[in-house]
Amino acid sequence: MRILIHPLRTKNAFGSAAEYLRTALLWGAVFCLGLTATCWSYAAELVTYSQVRPILDQYCAGCHGATDPEGDFSVASYDSLMADSRELPAIVPGQPEKSHLWQLLTGAEEPRMPPEDEVQPSGEEIKQLRQWILDGADNDSASPMQLEIAAPQLPTAPRENQFASTGCSLPGGAIAIGRFGRVDIYDAPDTTLQWSLEGFSGKVNSLRTSADGKQLVVGSGVTGVAGEIAVIDISSRKIVQRLQGHSDAVYCASLSPDGKWIASGSYDRKVILWDVATGKAVRELTGHNGAIYDLDFDAQSKLLATASGDQTVKLWQVATGLRLDTFGQPEGEMYCVRFAPDAQHVFAAGADRQIRCWQIVSSDKPAINPMLHARYAHESTVLQLEFVNAGQLVSTSADLTAKLWQAEELKSLGQLAELADVPVAILTRTHKAAADNSDLRIQVLQITGQSPWLASPLLGKHQTLAEEASTPTSLLLEASAPATQPKTAPQARPPAPHDFTEVEPNNSVAEATRISLPAKVAGAIAGVDAVGNEVDADYFKFSAQAGEQWIFEVMASRNGSPLDSRIEVLGMDSQSLLRTRLQAVRESYFTFRGKDSATSDDFRLHKWEDMELDEYFYAEGEVSRLWLYPRGPDSGFKVYPGVGSRRTYFDTTPVSHALGATGYIVRELALAEQPLPNGLPVFPIYFENDDDPFRRHGADSRLEFVAPATADYIARVRDARGFSGDDFKYELEIRRPKPDFSLSVGNSKLSMPIDSGREWSVTATRSDGLEGPICIALEGVPNGFLATNPLIIEAGQERAFGTLYATPAAAILPDTSSNQELTEDGSNALANAAEGAQEVATTMPPEPFVIKLIASSEVAGQRIEHELNETLEVTLVERSELQFQIVDATDSNREVEELSIRPGETISARILIQRQGVESRVSFGGDDSGRNLPHGAYVDNIGLNGLLIPEGQNEREFFITAAPKLQPGRRQFHLQNDSAGKATSRPLWLNVLPPQTKLDPSDSETR
Structure with a gap:
């Protein structure tokens, strides 16, 4: 609009001046009205x-x-x-x-x-x-966050072809299946669609029922936009609550068993706790650095476990939001987590193909909750975990299998099924009448929407496939665990061996020299036979009955021969005979440095936290066994026997291992057991040996053989390097096992002042499968002395440490010997009787005396007993030296005579010293500071300097940790300091109590 302003014109143009003024005002009004109208039109189109x-x-x-x-x-x-x-x-x-x-x-x-x-x-x-x-940047949206994006609307497939994203079981046998924007409810027996509910944002990622089965919690959302939790009342088939607060899709949501809380986890890395009564977010749980893929409440609604893409599982206190622990052992994204029915164990799995179990030791404050088990479960990512009863766990995987597990020890019960497509949920149903789980049935919902029943005779059973299978072909005398006893009694009069001399040619199976067992064979790897042909092996043919046990020993290097022998037992087809199979259950590799073929200490292994004592470790054909945990950041495992050259198992040969070399935790498969398809290898072990697995005879070979059938067999002897010569002589002995032991005593001459102790030790040489406990009884211990009596070398172990402690009563009481074990009650009586006698004792030491040692063990119910030639020679002397006692951790005035612990726990006590002029630091040792503790218990938290009391201090708290595998029992132990005389404490009792809980709600205590 143009406005023209003219000068005042004459009457001819506009008439009178008054008329002109009226005209101008009229046009001005029109202009203002037009401008106002324009403004109103724009205000109605503000950008929002x-x-x-x-x-x-x-x-x-x-x-x-x-x-x-x-x-x-x-x-x-x-x-x-x-x-x-x-x-x-x-x-x-x-x-x-x-x-x-x-x-x-x-x-x-x-x-x-x-x-x-x-x-x-x-x-x-x-x-x-x-x-x-x-326009002012106002917010025109008073509604909750946007839950949709501008995207093309594509036509959906027919209902029968639509993918399933998740599912769960409902009361009465129905099942709920989540899809895109919809939840369908089906009748399980005939998969008839009962009803559907739509209106959910994005894909339905999670479905969980309430504890009473009346409500269904739905987790959904639009990726990159927002997430939503909806609660469905199943009886009315209506959505009764919607919760919005996540900035990305919700992957998991669950209602607490008490019905008070809803927990939701999202791709936005947050966990939100919602008050069900108000529908408001109570708190956010932050700390994960990846998406939250799954979560679960414990049975008491006190704890929440969350599984995340940051490769961790976290444990939270629901009432406060306090993070109690972070489980950092996994090596891949964690996709599923479940509390056990006892609420004291958590199971989780994910992309690293392993299922792990942690024990919950504290629900009130942050604590280290130990991992009990880790098992390679599948060949690909583990997608779901569900408990189907108090003791059984089902897992599904992207490898399209479903497997059943005994939860308590996380042992495989076998494969339930091979699936046709990717599983998205585990559905379970048990008839109430079947209290013994005999009618327990499982469905695995697949992405296609199909969910076949997996009825299996394995369900409801608490026995592993390994336990049902036959005994492996490994030598029965060699126990699969240290506590296992040999199964063949020693023969009082083994038959005399037949003497043979090698007769050439015997360079093949067809030319093998026939021998009768038992036998001694003299031979040589001469390099050429009688007619000048080059040869590198000697063959001997023998017969054996099924199950017969024979030991093959080559004596060469110990007799000065240059032969590095190798012994094998073959079939008549020249093929190696399978002894056993070892399945890998965890993968690892050597870190920091490699290992030579002898070292038994500092095995630094990747993910050592997943490993347990006494597990077999396979690396490049060698099988060793874990003996002691790493003791700090600058240490590794010790392997058996704990000192000296390492022992090998299944007659494998020790070899060197490079930095980064792959190794595996393995378990022995039973004869008829099918390997668990977990993506890890199965290693065959044959009847062959290069170097003595006990490391006693250098390069000489030793092999234990169990005949798998009644047949003829071939024993082959050769040089492991392929060398030969006229002086490569050997003697081969093939004999029956003769289980036995011999002992050597260390520090048998004990010289000590009153109110002090001295340590002595016993080392066992076990032979031919004697792996049980060895008991050393002390005879002739005078009154007034406290002794580790009897001293017991535990099953599978080689050493034990005892102490003899002279109380003040040792100098004043009659020299009346007692052959009975001194209990803590007896010790107290002696101490009370001698109160105030220290001054007399230092001037009146008794005469020297001798204590006899009687050792015994059992094999297959037969007792083996040896009286040792060595004795303990004891002398009391007048000497002032550092003294110490073990007192209660919280009360330094209360001396303790026994401590109690459970497997997996850590306890503490305190050392109180009387320096007696010793001004320097006082050390009580490093990883061996707990003298004679049971195998699996150790002094913990000692750092790089070991257990010590610095200068100027007179006390120190120390900690004892019990491995989860520690067996209940009672054992004496002591401490020893490194000052002059190396005095010991009085012997103390460590009571190992049974584990507190099992994976059965009926056995668990109220938390």
Whole structure:
């Protein structure tokens, strides 16, 4: 509209001046009305936040979203956009040119956003964003967060072809299946669709029923936009509650058993706890650095476990949100987590193909909750875990299998089924009448929506396949665990061996020299036979009955021969005979440094935390066994026997291992047992040996053989290097096992003052499968002395340490010997009787005396007893030396005579010293500071310097930890200091109590 202003004209133009003025006012009114109308029209078309949010989402949210936004600036919501508190705010309402967002968008400030290599907003979008700021940047959205995105609407497939995303069982045998935006309820027996409920945002990722089965909790959401939790009342078939608070899709949601809380986990890395009564978010649990894929409440609704893509499982206290522990052992994303029915164990699994079990030791404060088991379960990612009863666990995997596990020890019960497609949920149903689980049935819902029943005779059983299978072909005398006793009694009069001399030619199976067992054979690897042909092996043919046990020993290097022997037992077809199979259950490798063929200490292994004492470790054909945990960051495992050269098992040969060499924790498979398909190898072990597995005879060979059938066999002797010569002589002895032991005594001459003790030791040489306990009884211990009596070398172990302690009563009481074990009650009586006698004792020491040692053991019910030639020669002397006692951890005035512990626990006590002029630091040793503790118990938290009391201090708290595998029992132990005389404490009792709980709710105590 153009407005023309003319000078005052004559009457001819507009008439009178008054008429002109009226005309001008009229046009002015018209102009104002037009301008006002224009303003009203624009105000009705203000740009809203709902219009500009898609622009921000498309061009900014990739770097400035809700999770870890760059520059701590987020456009995920109106509040976060306007909350920018920098000197130059992102948005200044009404002033685009002062808004930092606008300046970056137009290039007025550097760096220009979006970056030049990214998609740029159109001119219309830029104009719209500017106008929104100019209009005041108001938020027009009073509704909850947006749960949809502008995306093309594609037609859906027919219902029968739509994929299933998740599912769960419902009361009465029905099942719920989650799909995109919908939940379908089916009758399980005939899979008839009963009813559906739509209106969920995005894909339904999680379905969990309430404890009473009346409600169904749905987790869903739109990736990159928001998540939602919905609660369905099953009886009314209606959504009764919707919860929104996540900035990305919700992957898991669950209602607590008490019905008070809903926990939800999302791709936004947050866990939100909701109050069911109010529908409000009570607290956020932060700390995960990856998506939350699964979560689970314990049975008491006190604890929450969360599994995350950051390769951890976290444990939370529901009432406070306190994080109690982070389980960091996994090596891949964790996709599933479940509490055991006893609420004291947590199971989790994921991308590393392993199932792990942790014991919950504290629900009140942060604590280290020990991992009890880790098992390679599948050949691919483990997707779901579900308890089907108190003691059985089902797992499914991307390898399209479903497997059943005994939960208590996480042992495989076998494979339930091979699936046709990817599993998305485990569905279970048990008839109430079947209290023994005999009618327990399982469905595995697959992505196609199919869910066949997996009825199996394995369900409800608590026995492993290994326990049902036959005995392996390994030598029965060699126990699969240290406590296992040999199964063949020693023969009182073994038959005399037949003497043979090698007769050439015997260089093949066809030419083998026939021998009768038992036998002694003299031979040589001469290099050429009688007619000048080169040879490198001698063959001997023998017969054996099925199950017969024979020991093959080559004597060469110990007699000065250059032969490095290798002994094998073959079939008549020249093929190696299978002794046993070892299945890998965990994979590892050597870290920090490699190992030579003799070292038994400092085995630094990747993921050692997943390993347990007494497990077999396979590396490059050698099998060793874990003896002691690493004792700190600068240490590794000790392997058997704990000192000296390492022992090997299954007659494998010790070899050197390079840094980074692969190794495996393995278990022996029973004869008829099928390997568990877990993606790890199965290693065959044959009847062959290069070097003596006990490391007693250098390069000489030793092999234990059990005949798998009544047949003829071949024994082959050769040089392991392929060398030969006339002087490569040997003697081969083939004999029956003769289980026995011999002992040597260390520090048998004990010289001590009153109120002090001295340590002595016994080392056993076991032979031919005697692996049981060896008891050494002390005879002739005078009254007034406290002794480790009897001293017991535990099953499978080689050494034990005892102490003899002279109380003040030793100098004043009659020299009346007692052959009975001194109990703690007897010790107290002696101490009370001698109270105040220290001064007399230092001037009246008794005469020296001798204590006899009687050793015994059992094999297959037969007692083997030896009286040792060595004795303990004891002399009391007048000497002032450092003295110490073990007192209660919280009461230094109360001396303790026994401590109690359970497997998996750590206890403490305190050392109190009387320096008697010793001003230097006092050490009580390193990883061996707990003298004679039972195998599996050790002094913990000692650091790099060991257990010591620094200068100027007179006491120190120490800790004893019991491995989960420690067996209940009672054993004496002591401490020893390294000052002059190396005095010991009085012998103390360690009572190992049974584990507190089992995976059975009926056995568990109330937390």
